[in-house]
Amino acid sequence: MSALSPSMRVERHPGPAAAAGCAALDSPRMTQPSTGDLLARAAAGSESAWSQLIDRHGQLVWSVVRGYRLDAASTADVTQTVWLRLVEHCGRIRDPERLPGWLARTAHNEALRVIRHQRRVHVGELEDSLADESGPLDERLLADERHDAVLRALADLPEACQELLRLLATDPPLDYATISDLLGRPIGSIGPTRQRCLAKLRSSVERYDNQARGRSR
């Protein structure tokens, strides 16, 4: 299967270039525009505001979608569907603080639909997703020992802890209500589970940090 899904082909729409041209208009302002401001301006047609919304929330959407370990094409399609939905909804999100939750829930629903659909129709594609995960990630891990230590420590944790900590470590962060919805666990359990998982992560990280210090001596 091609790594380039249909959604990745963008030759018809030179969006980023056009957005970069508009961004210059914003540069004299010293303060960062609020997310609410960006949503309102994007709804009114500002491509530079749209581009800034992606700068701020692109990693969040990507991290949430990647958490479902879909194959490359489905990962791209789910991500793109989230952004296309936001294009139509950016004028309707009344409380800008809810934007991260809205993006995460939309990504979650679409990813689950893809998973159900794939299990029924294309079971074989799961292997693609495993292949995608392995190689390049390992190489990048070695690039930075501090990152390496915390990611190795994360990998040592039970699956449920990994899932929770990944959602707690998005940028921007998600609130407990959204995380509770995504994981299907009671909101009251998120805080205590977070503490337990972080405690496990900490002891494991310390071990890897000590090993790294030992090697550098």
Add this chain to the structure above:
Amino acid sequence: MTSDDHDEALTDRLRAALAAADPVPPTILAAANAAFTWRTIDAELAELVSDSALAHEVGVRSTGTTRRITFRAGGIEVDILIADEREMRLMGQLVPSGAARVELQTPHQVRETTTDDLGRFSFADLPAGSVRLLVERPGRTSVATDWILV
């Protein structure tokens, strides 16, 4: 430092490591930026009201590989069935029925058809990916559905 500060610091370290290990690919960011060109300017948005394929729809079961979706705007419902057999095929109906031009939009192409006497329309050989419909009725505001992933 309190234990909360320690937890925050560890979470921040994890956040930085996860972002560095798996940054958003440039192709994904470019596509996200390009999504803006599909902004609906002079059509009313028909929102998804039900989708047999969404996980939280209790009691609605998709039959085989047919997915049923309903969109609703002010005075119109757009009901569609997506059959995934040899090829994906979309069959739709406007309620109330009426003459309309219907566009199938994907991020890479636009196709069009017209409704029959009963407000029905169809598109064969649906491409996988994000799609939506734009419905244009004479003398009425156009209606664009939410994007769905097929």
